[in-house]
Amino acid sequence: MAPAPARAIAVVLLTFVCCGCTMAADKAPIKWLRAHATFYGGADASDTMGGACGYGNLYSAGYGTRTAALSAVLFNDGAACGQCYKIACDRKLADPMWCKPGVSVTVTATNFCPPNNALPSNNGGWCNPPRPHFDMAQPAWEKIGVYKGGIIPVMYQRVPCVKKGGVRFKIEGHDYFNLVTVMNVAAAGSIKSMDVKSSDSNDWMSMSRNWGANWHSLANLTGKMLSFRLTDTDGQTVEFNNIVPGGWKFGQTFASKQQFK
Incomplete structure (x- = not known):
């Protein structure tokens, strides 16, 4: 099967629902939610530099290759810039052929994935409202998905960011x-x-x-x-x-x- 671009494989539109929760000590349950994920930026994530959050060179800014562009419903006009998300393949919905089960990756929101109103939201317009969607840097995406799959259903939750050094x-x-x-x-x-x-x-x-x-x-x-x-x-x-x-x-x-x- 030839490699597919991140936004080129049709999938069933999933809604923004809670599919399980984990409980942190003395805190409210952390919800796992459903979305989809694609990838961009190349194997070295060099084409993810810049972006709608304005961090510039993501290597020197400390964000590296574990980053993602968020769809409009998640990006929230830039208010989500810098937030961190743990993402894993949705084992219930993903084709195991394209999914790496049992692993997760944590990414930082550094960019915006714009809608494409010329394409249907379940066939190319992955970031169209109201879809929650992560267009991940390729190295991060390949932690949980197989390159040829192009797009996979995922589970995600927002998690605290762990950073080295100060602001x-x-x-x-x-x-x-x-x-x-x-x-x-x-x-x-x-x-x-x-x-x-x-x-x-x-x-x-x-x-x-x-x-x-x-x-x-x-x-x-x-x-x-x-x-x-x-x-x-x-x-x-x-x-x-x-x-x-x-x-x-x-x-x-x-x-x-x-x-x-």
Whole structure:
């Protein structure tokens, strides 16, 4: 059988349902949900660089090859950027010929899989609403699926992100427009809100999500020592005081020693 592209094999549309739960200590049950998964980016994931979250080079940003582009229902206009998902082949629905049973892989959301309204959602329009779908980096997908299969039904659950080192902040833009990319976030992985404070002020100023994991401020902060306050999508707030030293330049990245837990 010749290799098939990620979006080229017809499957039955599955709904967004819970198919089993695991219980974490002192926490609500973690639901396993159904979706489908395809792959893109090549055997070395080189074509997954960039993406709709704005992380740029995923190797140097620390995300590597275990990443995925999410369909619209999961991507949530960028609010899911940085979230982590454990994914496994759906043993009840998958053809064992194309599925690697008994294994799972954890990926980080780094990109958006756009809908293709020219194709039916069960035959090429895999990321059309309301489908939950993961277009995974090929090396991650091949942990759970056989390359020639192209697309497989999967089970998934959102899980805490485990990251090495602290949160990273990359600053770009110009005077009166500071665009900050927030990377390498552990725990929830995704950021709900962000504030900035400069060395010449005692007040926090709210920042707005510009796109993906990029947040902007319209104040003139050029060269000033900066602090950031982040609240993740699970409600945890962490302050990164004086993380950006005075005299910084656009294009620089600053790594903190703090991390979400």
